[in-house]
Amino acid sequence: VSGTIGDLTERELIARIQSHLLPPPRWMVVGIGDDAAVIEPERNRLEVFSADALVEAVHFDRRFTPPAAIGHRALAVNLSDLAAMGAAPRLALLSFALPPTLPRDDFDGIISGLAALAARHRLHVAGGNLTRSPGPLTIDITIVGSVKRRQTLTRRGAMAGDHIYVSGSIGAAAAGLQMLQAAGRHDASGEICVQRYLYPEPRVRLGTLLGRNRAASACMDLSDGLADGVRQIAEASGVGMTIDAEALPIEPGARSWFASRGEDAVLESLTGGDDYELIFTVRPRQGGRLKPASRHGEVPLTRIGVCTAGPAVTLRRMVNGTAMETPIPSGFSHFR
């Protein structure tokens, strides 16, 4: 059994990280260990940058999140941002604020979870920063990818009449987190939700496919839930949106979990975050362009609504045999 990281030097911590990583590719002219990393970008490609942080007690709870899942999630949220732009991952910078009491095995577990996901996406760690934390464990990752200019996906291109799609299923991560917090037993369909919360799969392949043949007019990832996603795209594109409640691909295990607690599975799945699926819009005449994405994107795609002219973002739902439209709850909240 090994001790805490407080007895190691920063160099020893860096060596532990490097032992998990792929060898640096040729385009990385200077990698880990100098003042900065240097890369030689490909020609005719745009560079895409994103930063996202996971903070202990805000974004994860070490009591029920295994170290490998902490590392996986920290990188997955960043990969998901690249996927939403249609970009292919190239490199990442890792910035850790580490409590000195963190067990070494936990540190290694975090790195191995992160490194395994990085290797699957051929993402190279180019450097970063290590500092100690007098408070929570914090993992801040900056990720860099590349994409051709015409293939870049933004939130701005949706037009009235565009169809709205979502990948995979929703509600799973929110239900899985509740199951972990409740610390009770759950069946196989519940385990799917738990695994989705712990090890979300960023839709990198789907994002690059949607950009490559210009299938999507706007795209975003669902880090903060579908309700937030539809509002963000609607606002950035200057359109309204109507979402069909019956069409939502709610994960079955999440649906039964929410029902067993007397909650509205539709509303919980709309507002629950952490699914890291993609929401995107498609011109009605260009639905055929989705075929390669459906075939090779490794995840089902579901049409869930339509863009409208007005600014309203609404949920269409059958209540006692009558279609009702209600505003979708705002994702805005205070910073507390």
Place this chain on the structure above:
Amino acid sequence: VSGTIGDLTERELIARIQSHLLPPPRWMVVGIGDDAAVIEPERNRLEVFSADALVEAVHFDRRFTPPAAIGHRALAVNLSDLAAMGAAPRLALLSFALPPTLPRDDFDGIISGLAALAARHRLHVAGGNLTRSPGPLTIDITIVGSVKRRQTLTRRGAMAGDHIYVSGSIGAAAAGLQMLQAAGRHDASGEICVQRYLYPEPRVRLGTLLGRNRAASACMDLSDGLADGVRQIAEASGVGMTIDAEALPIEPGARSWFASRGEDAVLESLTGGDDYELIFTVRPRQGGRLKPASRHGEVPLTRIGVCTAGPAVTLRRMVNGTAMETPIPSGFSHFR
């Protein structure tokens, strides 16, 4: 008087940041507000990346560090890393972990200190991340710059016989921090030290000049002090180094501060961090290449020693009329 940031939404915080920033340049295809930033890099240029974090109670003390100085320092440490590579700054991603009790005026002060330094170096903020912190205020910045391949400065190129130079003066920031901690009165020469600690000037212009005419064979910035810098370059380049104590450009206010406390000004200035000067090596025949850097680098350059064949890193000092060589203390320390 305004309240704390806990009552604002993330959007409102982002709007407060944007109000301080330069308008985005043409090469920034997508800036703040989408899933990621997208840039179009210049042709025939390498991209340089660095990440560095400031954590409250580890890297700064809010009791005596004004908000503008916190923002300035957070960016300065990153700009200094680019300067050490010979790279010109292009963009930065800002990742903040904010305690909800942080006063809004302090938040705005941090941003304005950071934005003022960014504007002076034509650095553009391309995005980032905001999260709340249940612990310390943390500012994690990833900075991206560009440099031509042949003009890149690393730590690896020093050879035996190369002369060793340092820019500006050393010891000032360490003395200034002690003055702030002592909270007593100090004279004008002490105020220079305090200002150096609060508002260090990253040597961006000097770094690009040293790279442009290939004057320096190795280069690094003094974030952790000169003793650490000489060891890092010596190890990366596979050389030894002898530093001449009498030649060290110790800031006068620091020298008298350390003397007044009965401390050895040479040792304190060698091991004191936060000066953010550049240390670099120059082939003896190529000393003439330093002229443009001396003339336009906006900071004096001082020759402080020579690279040797052996691995030893030593300080040469006159003691009672005799030259003594002693090992320079190691910068390694545990992570606590």
